[in-house]
Structure formats: C-alpha cells, structure tokens
Amino acid sequence: MPPAQDTILAELTEMIDAVLGDFADDQVVTMDTTFSADLGMESIDVVALAGRLQSRYGDTVNFAHFVAKLDLETVRELKVGQLVGHIADSLGQADEVGAGSR
C-alpha cells in the first residue's frame, strides 16, 4: 500500500472509532473491512462519518458524490479500502490541478 493510503487508513480508522464511540469493536480496521457487516455501522453512522470527512478534507472529498455513483448493493457492502482509494484519488486530483492540498 502506498504511504499516502497508509496515512489515510489511519485517519479513517480514528474517524470510525469516533463515530462508533462506545460501540466500537476492538477489531483492527483493514482495507478489506466492510462498514456494515464487519463494523456494524448503520447507514446513519456512515452519514456521520461523511460529516467528519467533510470537516477533515473539505469539499475535495465529496462522499455524497462517491456513494451516488455506486449501486445500492455496493453501498451495502462498502469496504474501507474503497473509501481510502476514493480519498487518495480526490486528494491526488486536487493536488494536480492545484485546487487544494492536504
């Protein structure tokens, strides 16, 4: 995994823990972890996570647009790694056009 993705995964794990609060399991979050089946996140938890993403990365990482492009089945089985990839891509593109950076 490229270093950038490594950092994003660590940040995302912190956000997931914050969103789940007392309900967080002690399991290690990996790129293959699913939000629903593995973490037991309900849809509103995912929306709360989206709010934290917006606070952290600004509008560069448009979570709503990202999930809108996925079909419902994919959203239900969304993996942490897919979101990490989207964040890395969004930040990379933002750097390329000079529109913003981390």
Add this chain to the structure above:
Amino acid sequence: MVRANGITLHTQRLDPPGPAVDGRTGPTPTAVLIHGMASDTMASWYFTLAEPLSRAGFPTVLYDLRGHGRSERPATGYALDDFVDDLAALLDSLDVTGPLLLLGNSFGGTIAFGYAARHPDRVAGIVTVESGPPVPEWMRRVRERLARVAARLPRAGAVTEIGARRGRVAAQRAAETQRMLTDTSLAQELPASPLPTAGALAAIGCPVLCLYGGDSAVVELAPTVRGLLPQTRVVVLPDQKHTVLIDRPEEVRRLVFAWLAEECSLDVAQPTTA
C-alpha cells in the same frame, strides 16, 4: 451539529458543485430533506435524493429529527409543533432565508405540510413520499403504527428475532427504536398533537407532489390530500411498499425532477448517474 430550539440537531449540508438551478420565477429554493418517524434517519435521503438535488443546483440541507439518528433526544417535546419549531429554528441557525423546497418521507412529509401551514410564504414546493398532511385521519394511522411498534419491540426476544431474520444492523436499529420509545414521550405526544386548521392547510398554495407505494395502506390518504390541496400531483408506484424511497430511489428521483420542471418552473436537467 447545530443548536436550534434549545437542542442539538445533527445536520448536513450539500452545496451545489456548479451553478444554481435556473429558477424562472425567482431565487433558487433550498432543498430541505425531512425523514420519517421512529426508525428513520436522514440516511434515507442522504443515499437517495440529496446528492442528485445538490448536483442539480439546489443548496441541500439534511437533518436528524429530535430524538432520532445523532440528534439530541430530550425526554419530551414530540408534538407536531415541536418538530415544526425545530425546523424553523434550524433554518434560522443556518441562515437559510430564501424560498424552500421541502421533501418529506413518511411523517417527515407531515412536518413539511405543518411547516407550510405556519409559514406559507416560505415554501416554494412540497414533495412527500408515503405521507399526508396533518389531518385526523392520518394522525389516527400514526397512532396505531406507533402503538404497534411500541407493543412489539419490548417483548422478550423481539429484537433477537429481527436480528436472526434481517441481520445485526437491523437488530441494532430495532433496539435503538425501542430505546427511543421507552426514553421519550413520542408515542404518546405525537398522535395527540394539536393540528393546523383545515383552512390553514387548504391555504398552502405551492405545488405539491405526493408519491405512494401501491401496496401501502398510506395510499388511501390520496383522495383526502387531493380534496384539501387540489393542485397536488399524486403518483402511485405500483407494487411498492411504505419503504418506496429506499426501494426505488431512481424512480422517485425521476418523478421529482419531472415535477420540478413541469410544476415548479425550475429548469433542472435530469441528472445522469456519472
């Protein structure tokens, strides 16, 4: 998180990435998405219409109703007027001052009508999914539905059974709904809400779109809505249930965008999924 009406409401805003919708009759309305009662949250709008509306140029606001999702859960204050007061205060806190396009799922639609009855000049359009205005006939159904849920969930093994049938996340949600009905006066207060007068409801002059699932009992409200608000466009989606918003988001989106163009004079392009 936004403070409004003395409580904290979990709120999300999606700003349009591009230019605003070309409103032929005035400024672009802000779309406000209101979810349903008891087991619903803003997620049902977030994953269906929020993004298409913002991409079409509407500033979009979503929030969890009091007691729901990640908003604060006071023990009391669950009459219709409390929910309308929350919405009015939230819009003030967010500095949303222009016209509104209110979209409500299930009881969220009733809150939209309740808001419009008290603030008719603010509302440019109302979309409801599986809902009706606050009239006695509808409130009776709400009472029965809440009583059924309140009686079923506390039974020993009810939540475990839901977990076995529909999985861990569904069981968590059922347990959460049970906690809410135990910790708050919602099931008692809401059905006993003072209602707007028929005159105040009939004075709502904006375009209205009401969507129903053909297999849901709520569709029986359609004639009442038409009688009260003759401008209403009613569309019944055949073979659909009360959960039509999350079961058929594409169809709902298509119907809403067609209505916006035809009845609200808003030049919205049908968004592609790209």
